[in-house]
Amino acid sequence: MAGTIRALMLEQGADKKVTSAIQEVAEDRLPAGEVTVKVDYSTVNYKDGMIVTTGGRLVRVWPHVGGIDLAGTVEKSDSPNFKPGDKVLVNGYRLGELFWGGYATKARLKAEHLVRVPKGISTRQAMAIGTAGYTSMLCVLALEKHGIRPADGEILVTGAAGGVGSVAIAILKKLGYQAVAATGRPEEADYLKGLGAASIIERKELTEAGEAPLLSERYAGVVDTVSGVMLAKALAQVKYRGAAAVCGLAAGVTFPGNIMPFILRGISMYGIDSVMLPMQPRQEAWDRLATDLPFDKLDAMTVEAGLGDVPQLAVDILKGKVRGRVVVDVNR
Numbered sequence: 136m137a138g139t140i141r142a143l144m145l146e147q148g149a150d151k152k153v154t155s156a157i158q159e160v161a162e163d164r165l166p167a168g169e170v171t172v173k174v175d176y177s178t179v180n181y182k183d184g185m186i187v188t189t190g191g192r193l194v195r196v197w198p199h200v201g202g203i204d205l206a207g208t209v210e211k212s213d214s215p216n217f218k219p220g221d222k223v224l225v226n227g228y229r230l231g232e233l234f235w236g237g238y239a240t241k242a243r244l245k246a247e248h249l250v251r252v253p254k255g256i257s258t259r260q261a262m263a264i265g266t267a268g269y270t271s272m273l274c275v276l277a278l279e280k281h282g283i284r285p286a287d288g289e290i291l292v293t294g295a296a297g298g299v300g301s302v303a304i305a306i307l308k309k310l311g312y313q314a315v316a317a318t319g320r321p322e323e324a325d326y327l328k329g330l331g332a333a334s335i336i337e338r339k340e341l342t343e344a345g346e347a348p349l350l351s352e353r354y355a356g357v358v359d360t361v362s363g364v365m366l367a368k369a370l371a372q373v374k375y376r377g378a379a380a381v382c383g384l385a386a387g388v389t390f391p392g393n394i395m396p397f398i399l400r401g402i403s404m405y406g407i408d409s410v411m412l413p414m415q416p417r418q419e420a421w422d423r424l425a426t427d428l429p430f431d432k433l434d435a436m437t438v439e440a441g442l443g444d445v446p447q448l449a450v451d452i453l454k455g456k457v458r459g460r461v462v463v464d465v466n467r
């Protein structure tokens with residue numbers, strides 16, 4: 136007979152407010168799937184913040200288990216591709232949105248969504264990276280594939296003290312790039328320099344009003360997690376034939392940009408989607424993380440939490456108060 140699992144259950148009330156509680160849940164309530172995974176760790180990303188606090192218009196069926204990332208060990212498998220004992224992770228593919236996610240001690244999953252945890256990375260490290268860190272790698276890969284090399288000049292990282300920003304800085308440093316960290320938390324300058332930022336600029340330098348369609352050329356590339364005025368001002372400073380990799384919306388979904396950087400400087404903007412990325416480039420990004428992310432820096436940017444801490448962390452991350460990365464031990 137199936138036992139029970141421990142999960143952070145989310146429920147939406149008649150007033151549309153979402154409440155959460157840790158509950159023992161019958162294992163046979165797990166959704167259909169070929170592979171059952173004993174979850175070790177999950178994490179808290181910006182999107183988790185949205186789902187845990189309001190559902191973020193991403194959750195269709197309640198009650199729900201959130202957590203867009205998980206890593207653990209295969210317990211049972213009906214797929215020839217995975218066997219008990221395999222270390223696996225899932226990020227995105229609508230985990231924690233359409234499917235019950237990582238905030239539980241077990242998950243039942245589609246085999247096609249599973250990524251093998253790269254050699255040399257533990258399940259805890261995989262979740263310290265999580266969707267945020269994997270998205271940082273996708274942004275760096277986009278700039279690399281564009282042809283930007285360390286000698287071409289500085290790379291601007293917006294939302295630098297957040298999860299995507301922190302991991303991007305550590306990777307860029309390891310690859311020899313000069314990362315310029317733009318942050319609204321200047322008190323985190325030592326933290327950002329410790330991760331490898333070559334210099335720090337205050338967020339307000341990129342948010343103060345200004346109508347100029349082009350600014351002086353400064354950056355060979357941009358990793359943008361914020362959008363809004365910051366992105367518009369960043370694009371106006373990208374050097375001739377440079378590029379921006381854009382992944383985030385911490386300042387909102389629109390940006391007041393103009394066409395001039397594109398048609399006078401020939402710059403490019405790469406949209407980064409981590410969620411539905413096919414398996415081959417996804418595995419490539421995870422494999423590159425194993426070699427290009429310095430794990431001492433990952434440790435320095437990561438704090439550990441338990442399942443019961445997730446609701447407060449969800450509120451905090453939406454307010455831009457979480458620094459770096461959080462790894463969630465779902466078994467505590």
Ligand SMILES: NC(=O)c1ccc[n+]([C@@H]2O[C@H](COP(=O)([O-])OP(=O)(O)OC[C@H]3O[C@@H](n4cnc5c(N)ncnc54)[C@H](OP(=O)(O)O)[C@@H]3O)[C@@H](O)[C@H]2O)c1
Nearest residue numbers: 181270294295296297298299318319383384385386409455
């Ligand atoms: N496209 C994708 O597939 C994908 C994947 C992962 C994440 N994302 C998106 O990327 C963004 C970052 O995710 P994350 O997990 O790194 O979140 P996070 O840890 O909360 O980092 C976001 C950072 O943005 C800055 N920020 C927050 N509010 C701001 C505002 N109003 N104006 C300007 N800057 C602001 C803060 O950095 P400072 O304090 O340093 O200024 C904050 O730490 C989110 O929008 C998320 O949805 C997208």
